[in-house]
Amino acid sequence: MPGLAAADAVLEGRTLRYEDGPRLLWQRTYPAALGDLTGPLNVGNLTYLGVGPEVYVLNADSTVQARVDLPGLVASLDASSGTVRVTTQGDGYTERFTLGDAAQGAPVQERVVPPPNPEITGWLARAADAVPQSELAQAAAQDPTNPFLALRQARLVGIQGDTFSALSAVRRALSAEMPFPAWVMLAGRLDTAGFPAAANLALDRAKRDAAERGFDPEISVSRDTLSAYGNPSGYVGTLLAQSRLTRAGAWLAYLRELHPRFEGGPALYLRYAALLDAQGRGGEAEEWRQFTRTLRSGTLYNLGPDGTGQVRDAARLVTLALLLALAASFAALVARAWRVQGEDTRPLGGRFRSLLRRPLSRARRTTLAYASFGERLALVTLALGLVAAVGGWQWTNHTGQGLRAAALTSGTYGGGWVTARLSDLNLRPSPDAALLAGLSAQLDGDDGVARAQYTRAQTTGAGQEACALNNLGVIAAQRGDVPQSRESYRAALAIRPDLAAAAFNLGLNPGTPSTAFQQQYRPGQPRLCYPDQRSLARAVSGDLSVTLRRDLQQPLALLNDAPGQSARLGAALLGALALLAAIAFTLLIPRAATDARLRRPAVYRVLALLLPGAALLEGAWGGVLLLAWGATLAALAPLTGLISYAGLLNPAQVTTRNLLLAVLIGVYALNTLAFALIELRHARNTRRERAER
Template sequence: MTPRARSFLLPLTLAALHAPAQAVPVLEGRTLRYENGPRLAWQRTYPDAAGTLTGPLEVSGTTYLGVGPAVYAYTAAGEVVGRADLTGTVTSLEAVGSAVRVGVQGSGYAELFTLERQGDSLTVQERVVPPPDPAVTGWLARVADAVPAADLNRAAQEDPTNPFLALRQAARTPDSDPYARLSALRRALDTTLPFPAWGQLAARLDAAGFPSAADVALDRARKDAAARGFDPELPVNRAALGAYGNPSAYAGTLLTQNKLGRAEVWMRHLRTLHPRFEGAPALYARYAELLDAQGRAGEAEDWRQFTRDLRRGTLYNLGLEGTRDVRDVVRLAALALVIALAGGLVTLAARAWRQQGQDTRPMGGRYRAWLTRPLSRARRGLLGYASLPQRFALALLAAALFVVLIGWQWSNDAGAGLRSAALSTGTYGGGWVSAQLGALDLQPGADTFLLTGLAAQLDGDDGAARERYTRALPDACARNNLGVIAQTRGDEPQARELYRAALAAQPGLAAAAYNLGLNPRTPETTFQAGYRPGEPRLCYPDQRSLTRAVTGDLGTLLERFLRAPLSVLTTPAGEPRPLGWLILLTALLGLSLFLSLLLPRAATDADLGRPGAYRVLGWLIPGSAFLDGAWGLVLLIAWATVIAALLPLSSLLRFPTLPDPAGPAVSGALLTLLAGLYLLNAAVLVTAEVQRRRRAHREGGA
């Protein structure tokens, strides 16, 4: 190296040695340290309950750290800028200019979000949909509960964004210091939270004796849910509601404690945000009864009318849990048809038994004949002695049983689909819901395109939403939502034209009426006006549309069986169907009965006679002795239906949604009908016997 170069490098080296070291964040174990050379500027230690730590990442002087399903942002002085609550465990942090790209991972889904610091706040550019997972939605409360009492003040100072820490401070503050308690409550409410956390905070505030603060938290929960795209028109299952703070359980607790004043606040909250939650009719009815007991009949009737209004748009307008009603009706029908079919077969077998024994004796007996002369033995089966009308009646019963069993399977599939997580979390879209929606066996058609279009539109992808809505046309709901897209991009004339077309196609469509300024009075439009003012209202598929999307109608299941009979044994996901084998066996039985119509009769009525067992069964099983006529089949089915309806009295089975036969009115009506059927059967049998004797007397006299 030349002397000139040495003289040039020496000052640079000395300057580098005396320059201050750059401050950098370092994560050691579960402690985040911000070091300025050998000097420690600040540090934070995170408990195990906080979950996985990811990072740190420093961007433009702000330090970002993934903590469980959240990202914290700190200034160079260690102050919390903000916290972003995301949808799953944070797995990656990456700088993109002045913003931060965050990767999160959940059960079966992954999402990317973009965070940006704006002044003293941290914002997420994309829509964040909290999944109904208590591990995510209950994370803040769980972290606060894990802090020991001795470290509470320090933890609250280090993380002022966790309101559950401030609430613990307020609860521990003595009554002699109301100012400190009020200050802690203000800090608890002066934060940004997703609505599940607001709901959990409201319940804790209420239980701790701070009802006014709880009311504020509930109001903020409704506003946050509305901003995230949650809507009262969509159902919420029990698991999802539990993850969202479980307001129905807390309302039920208040009713049990007879705290109707506070219960009313929570019931109104449910009615506004989640009116269609699983179990809602029972809770509404319970609340109405308590109002009646207090002499508030008008309010009680208002809640009952509200419950009736929720039936509109449901499956056959049966209510939020209408598939259970359908299931119990078809179960009753299936049981009645099984009893009728068994009664008819036993009665006809009793008549043919003696004659069959005589006919098969030369062939070696009833059972050995299958080996010696199988074709002749097959012709002399018990059904071979029945007349053509009797065989046809039994074949009709088997066909009806097959259709009813398919209906039972359809009600099971429809109920499971409607209660699936993808369709009953209060919104569509988002990584978790979209992953669940992708697992459903959606039927191709307008209803499915409407559903997937809504998910895309709520996530901000108007291009994909427009394409799917176009494929769903001429569906009125799709027209309305295309109008919302047009209005959002500023094309007001086209939007109003689409709203009018939607309302003309479906005059009761409240969303289109609302968007045209007609002010329909429904819970959904009231929510829209109160919590999303100035925004056009989306149209959501009703329960009948969702049923068509997830299972199709009864004809779809029948068509699928005819194309692939073994498809009834398993679901599209490969899970076994309990009714599958029963449906297959019934189909084979029905086919055998219809094929028996081709066999010639093995003996005449005169040969068969009227054995004693046949006569006894004819009296015990109404209609079974005269299946040759249509009235015999009607009488047999009516008797079997009454017997099936009375079977729950034996405690062997029950139909939860049907009237309880143990009730005096129901049991009295059923027993009266049963007695009437036996009297009618006796009259027919006596009349037939008298006519038979007269005919025999005339023939003998001739």
């Protein structure tokens, strides 16, 4: 570093003054909206000043020589070691960066991952917008590194009719260096200003910058994250509303290449396809639909990006169906046992008083005590299904919450912000969590930690082991050990033959969108393997059996509200477990009365007709009819407005409603036929018994 110059920069309040002794050479005031100021740090004839999340390198004549975009607010500047080091402060984390030669733009030596925070990613645009129009020319001359200032100039001179100057200003804007979220914001403004070709170039710069920073199309992106990264999906929605399909197609191509798995993506793709259909471009529309279908691969049960929502709706439907089936069964059993139970409990003090006076004797005369063993076993099966359904509902809530966590939906792994949020998730110790931790470390350049985590991930023959082997091969390739890297790739393919990353690294060219992205935007670099949604779900909450085992070990924890966990749903699960235990206990109680004594009361017969399968629990057909009836009614329940299965089915649609009604009619028809056959058999048996007497 050159020695300190005679003139020094000093900071007074929010004004940076460059003084040569008592003489003021220049000064610049920074608005409070730009954030805290840090420094200045005088190094030779250069001045380093932290402004919010930026470090400006200013020449002695006050012009900006370089600007450094950092992922957090600048907390300190230091050059005591001979190089300029910057400390940034984020939300619960601190990062340190080393700046290179200012003549080369002061490049950051470490990986910089912009956090999904609009205050950080939108800083450059806000700084340009804060400049009054009367000072725009001076501000643009002093800070040629801010492209938003150049774009404002382009729009201003364009309004005045100076097309040449406008295009020159646009070219200056496109020559800047900045993180990809700022490029996306710039592209949107270029589009709005009437420079679509320049907007396309800005989007291409955004993709290249994102690829260099470790962002990848295999990683999901939440709606909030995408909004902080320039909100391209929101802009696409605006373009589609205006029927500007050409521009919408350009922006959707950006999303498809870099963030294809963004939240709400499938709906937006299908909306675009429908508009293409309306214009007679059916081939293009079908291609977008096909692309949307490919996004299901690797998701939970291959249901698509919102698979947890569909599984949750299925669990809710099954829960309601089983509740209806259990209620119908109990109603039928109560109707059949009511008279005999009253006779048996009269000596004990009556049907209800005996519960307090003679509880043990009364326990042998509960309604289920009058049911046959087969009927009780059927009820145990229904209750067991109810526990699994409510537990599955709880599991999907927890898993869905985890999969939507910001750390897993920011488009990349690693970096200070993602690492801090990842630690907040408290992932289960598992091979899948180890794979995720290893990938984060590898992207941040910590190969030692990455190797240790990948070793932990290699405990099964499943996909995470193949992924870990591929990534170990990437580490070997980057240190020049080509034979070892190829051996790792082959081992990964042997475990998982469909692993596109390993195939790509072996030169097999699998032709997937992710490998095409790698080939275009990271040419010559081996491809990493990223965990799919199924692996992330296991890392977040494990399988359903893991969740149920945890709930059984800590039942009172179910009554606490927590992210992804409802206290009411926890209470429902405890209630289902209690019901299962109570019904299972009745299997040990001898039957209190025979069928001959119970007979078939009129109310019981009416309920047998109204509640299909409720009076047929002894046989398999009874259970089938009962579950079919309960499931059909549960599927029709959204028509009441009390419940919905938005991700599963919509009975308000005529076709769906008619199909469900047809099933319901069929269930009642079969139940009526079975009821008639049973009544005939019962009548025949009764006549035979009378004849024998």
